[in-house]
Amino acid sequence: MALINTIREKSGWAVGAIIIGLLLFMLGGDFLYGRNSFFSKNDTSVGEVAGEKVEYADFENTLEQAKQAFIQQQQRQPDDQALGYLRDQAWNQTLYRIAFQKEFDKLGLKVSDEELTDMVQGVNIHPSIRQAFTDPKTGQFDVLKVKEYLRNLDKQDPQAQLAFANFEANLRPERLGIKYNNLLKLSTYVTSAEAKRYAESQSAQVNLRYLFVPYFTLSDSSVKVTNDQLQAYIDKNKGRYKVEDGRSIEYVSIPVTASVDDSTAIRKTVDELATQFATAPVDSAFVKLNSDNPTRPAYLSPADMPEKLRAQLPLQVGKVYGPYAENGTYSLYKVTAEKAGAQAAARASHILIKADGTTPEADAAAKAKATEVLNKIKAGANFADMARQYGTDGTTATGGDLGWFQQGRMVPEFEKAVFGATSAGLLPNLVKTSFGYHIVKITAPKTAQTYQVATVQKSIQPTDVTRDAAYNKAQQLKGEATDLASFRAAVAKDKSLQKAEAKGLGRGDQAVNSLQGARQLVRWAYGVNPEGGSTTKVGDVSPVFEIGDQYVIAVLTGERAKGTADVASVKPEVTALVRNEQKAEQIISKLNAAKGTTLEQIAQAYGNGAQVKTADNVVLGQGMIPGLGSEPVAVGKAFGLKPGQKSKAFAGEQGVLIVEPVTATPAPAADAKAAKLQLTGQRTARADGLIYEAIKQHANVKDNRTKFF
Structure with a gap:
């Protein structure tokens, strides 16, 4: 804590804990802890960078510290997807720390304690410090508050002290990185001949x-x-x-989907709930207790209702509607109250005839066409058919139907016509707006009525019996498939199975095609076999993996080594x-x-x-x-x-x-100075990424994380 001691000697008065959240935000998002399932006693490294081994224990310690910071910042545990992403970020940071430090040492780059002090309480304040100690009302940064905070840091809770210690530890490598990159970026030079040639190429x-x-x-x-x-x-x-390392597999997914029997069982439960819902004394409590997705009862206009409930308008207070099955869910709706809303809603269809140009003649032609179509509908033509034939906007596929909408969502002229109607039916006259001429049919006249609706939803989930059946089917395939040929033969024999292929899986991939959270399958392809024994070889068949709501069996069909791609x-x-x-x-x-x-x-x-x-x-x-x-x-x-x-x-x-x-x-006389600035800016903007990739390429990186994560 040398920096803190130095700063405390120069510090003034105290500040609150606002910095902690911002520091955690800066520090916590890039690492997470991971557990090793196949720990070799002879090899405890997760990789090698520039000839230096990255030991598992060191990597684990860094990840654990960052995990705690992440939890503090996000107020939650990371899910599997976040874990994979954050492990990659941790690896990249480790790569940067080792490979770049060797470059810093070659050039003799240093950062003194005086520089670090200057970044916290001097002239060149670090952006995170400046943001944390800037008054949001005045926009003024107060360095005295920084000094006060640091003098009292030992009185803060341990998490706050740890957060600043980590921040302090990162200041030096961050400043070294800035110095190193600036040395290279500031060496960017564009000759006058280059600038002239570039300017001419853009105008000739x-x-x-x-x-x-x-x-x-x-x-x-x-x-x-x-x-x-x-x-x-x-x-x-x-x-x-x-190319980097790659693996290719063929695989079969056996989904665990609810059967007809499962749906029938859930429907029986929902029917029973419907009876209980009708007499429930406290609807919000009933919803909280029985719904898979509980929400508070809310007032809904017809424009905001689910379509199946809207079809029952007008609704009755106290009545339970449903169950309705949609997207794998049964829904019950109970109307608990009604009142007039602040905005009216209506439903209408239209046929838009646009003018082909902005001239008076084009407008007259559009009006004549719209009048012709309107007269056909008045004579008995079907409105929806006419919309599909003559409409010129995105509603043609739905027969011109605009659905329900509230006031304020359409252009004024159109709204005036729709909300001025008192009954359903075809409007006798055309409606002109900035879009063109509209033929309008009122499907449901305006209403300000809203209903308070309590909703109970039950997902149609597979039962244990269904899940076991899918698992047994996967195990049967596993038993028949001992190599690539028998795997393909077994899949071809069962018409219910669909084989897929994934080529060039990367060592750090988290997904396999549309299979999310498939890290265990990728690790298997790279040789980590959860069943033990020798590492995976081409032709090997995997164990049965449970990935999401499906069981997956794969066979390794190809390996690609880092270097040049093979044919x-x-x-x-x-x-x-x-x-x-x-x-x-x-x-x-x-x-x-x-x-x-x-x-x-x-x-x-x-x-x-x-x-x-x-x-x-x-x-x-x-x-x-x-x-x-x-x-x-x-x-x-x-x-x-x-x-x-x-x-x-x-x-x-x-x-x-x-x-x-x-x-x-030919190109006119070129402004070589402006072209030089433009080219220099383009090259400088690309420098950070190119520097990182160049150092990574020469660091001879060996990534063995698949053994552990």
Whole structure:
């Protein structure tokens, strides 16, 4: 606590405990404790960073401290998803601490006690300290309150003292990180030539013509791609195919869903509750005691009611409505009171006819069309059918139905018409708003009546019998599947089972496709076998995992080591790229043989698939051709030619092209100073992330957390 002692010697008078919550917020969110289920006596490290082992005990101690801070801040225990996320954050912090400290030491970077004191009570106040001791009413920071607080810190509760001790411990590495990053960021330099070239690329334009032959004009079957060609492509482009560890699995999920018998049993219980609900002396107490999702009785307008209850309008006080089954839940509604609400509600349908433009002629045409449709409805045409045929907004699929809505939710002209109606039915005249002309049908006239509704809900949950049946089915599959072949055969034999595949699972993944909270399955794929024995190998079948409301059995189908991707893991992507390269060779050869001096003549000689198009205002720095998309090579070639010159045929992103600039608009005199500032800002903004990734890459990180978490 050297910093605190130094500060106390210089401190003045006291402040309240406002800083504690903010410090906990700053400190507590990045770590959590995790327990080790498979602790090897011979290896107690969770990983290695820059040649330094990260011991489990040290990692556990850090996580435990942070867990307590998290609980203090959030007032809750973290769930499984938060645990996974926070463990990752803890690992990243550990990586940063070890790898960056080695870089700090190489450069001799230090942070003195005087600097730390300055961050707390000097000129360069740490942002968290400044925020904590700023008066919310005046917006003024008071350094004297900081000094007072620190002088009395030993009188605070232990949690407050621990929070500041952790904050103090983090000040030095944080300041070192800022110094280190600034050394690199402030070295960012943009030359005048770069700035000029950048400014010109953003304003220089060309109008061009181009001949384009899409790759898809040649069938995929006409090109054969071998694994040797795929490997050669990967070797040539290794930088694009760097990968971390990965695992691939096939798996089956057996959901635990409520059966018909389960639903019938719950329905019987709800029917009994309905009888009791009708005579319950205290409705709020009955709801609290019997509902799976208890809420206080509330006054509802028709606009706020569930649809099935709204269909019973007008409602009777004292009556119980339901049960209604929806989304796996039975609901009972008891009306306990009624009164006039502050706002009226109504229900209406409409057909909107929009004007095709802003001219008086367009408006007149829209009005004439709307009048024609209105007359058809008056003559007997179905309103909903007319809405589907003529409507021009998002209500066409529902026959123009707008549902219930309260006053204040629609444009004034529309509301005046709807809430001015006294009965249901078609309004005789069109309603004009800023959107166009509306044909309006009042489904339910305005009402200010509201009802106090108490709600009891019971979820339709699977019983133990249903759960046991699903588990037994999973165990049966496990018994039949001893390797990949028998797993696939067993799944194919049972038509009720659906096999899924997950490729490239990362070592730290928390989910497997849509399976949330599947950490135990990922750990198994990486060799942590809860059944004991040897680590997982390709072809091994997993134990039965319970993940959420389903049982999961998997088989490991592939392993990918950190480094360059193998052919199998990226085959579909690379096959398409290599296939396009081969198609390009065929197309270019045929174009070169085609006779003609103009693009049109060459296209005609080439035959089916060749297109000649124009593109105006193509900008050099954007690399886009309007109507075609990203084609940076084509744009570059166009700016390298004189107007009227044609390029040779070349491979583009989506096909083979020949470009011919028509006119070029050179860039005006560029503001090199502004361009230099813009480029410098762009590069500096990316520096923090790039620095971290570079140091991480050279730290030779070995992540063994799957053994423990």
